[in-house]
Amino acid sequence: MTCEFKIKDRVGTINPIFTCQPAGAQYASIGIKDCIGIVHGGQGCVMFVRLLISQHLKESFEIASSSVHEDGAVFGALDRVEQAVDVLLMRYPHVKVVPIITTCSTEVIGDDVDGVITKLQEELLDVKYPDREVHLIPIHTPSFVGSMVSGYDVAVRDFVKHFSKKGKPSLKINLITGWVNPGDVKELKHLLAAMEVEANVLFEIESFDSPLMPDGSAVSHGSTTIADLEDTANAQGTIALNRYEGGAAAKWLQKRWDVPAVIGPTPIGIRNTDTFLQNVKAMTGHPIPDSLVRERGIAIDAITDLTHMFLADKRVAIYGNPDLVLGLAEYCLDLEMKPVLLLLGDENAGYAEDPRIKALQENVSHDMEIVYNADLFELEQRLKDGLELDLIMGHSKGRFVSMDYKVPMLRVGFPTYDRAGLYRYPVVGYAGATWLAEQMANTIFSDMEYKNNREWILNMW
């Protein structure tokens, strides 16, 4: 039995799993209070990303574009940034944080975004807005390297670099959630509250599961404040749940301000949630309360009802963000399932050294492939060649592969827009472990009914 780790052996990408770096920077920036990013590039670099995020979260929010046109692409477009910042500040008097997020075109033409920020500080902010707190932050996210995942990582690091400021030591920890859903943030905050641990949560998007209120306000905003970001330098430690979505910021805080960093594990499943809570306990000295031991027990009870009878030996393909994919694969193994194909949508030198991938290579007892720089065609091609699967797990962009090859699919990751309310449910923590196991089982049950495949088993329950 082997676990093969390899790059896709085909040039070009068909049906990509990821979009580009600026998308990740935009997702991170919506988690900050009083922040509207300006994406320096063509309008589509915002329009399509904003649409994806809106389709996923079913919320409206604001991101601006410098809207570069042909002349800017040839002669440079920094004048568009200057105008965009001024218009944004006039139009939104509450805005304090304005990341200038670069794109492929503006990186290729070599626009000096750092330089224009210095100019804007002296010639615009100091002159026209002298009494207003405004932070202009360059975020370099050329789309011809990395992916939306590395864009998120770069943005988190650069926000932390800009704001973190040494002050009085704090009893808080920094919690860098990675690219998660509002339901995940809610569950993580619940776990920390149960342990009576306070945290600077980067980035706080729980508010994107927002109410529609009588005043008609329908625009969502993140909740991480400038004070939270400044305080990251004074925390007891940083826990970055995802290695590739926040790990760089955790390492930077450790190097710059001696804030101890713990990177991972992504708390998907019982085992990884246990480790996360143990890490919080070791960092803060706060014990794990009985209430969480009870929640763990409820989750284990729910899982036990499903594992051996229904989930064992089910063959699964998983694609999406690497931390999510690897966390789900680890959890599937704990559930006696067989993750046979993992698809990571980009190329990252760190994958080869990832201890989770090494552990899978050493320990897995069935044939398995981990393909990086992969696309959805890779999944389709394997199914066409006869790969047998009981379940696919990934975001909604894989829905046609699932439909065409009649393999049931559990929507998880980003974006998910063809099932209702998924952003509300966590995949992390004990609640996430229960939700995932039950959703996997229910997806398989529905498929058994639809195909009249051993449907009688369900009657015996």
Ligand code: SF4
């Ligand atoms: S690939 Fe380039 S042009 Fe296309 S959305 Fe990304 S940054 Fe914009």
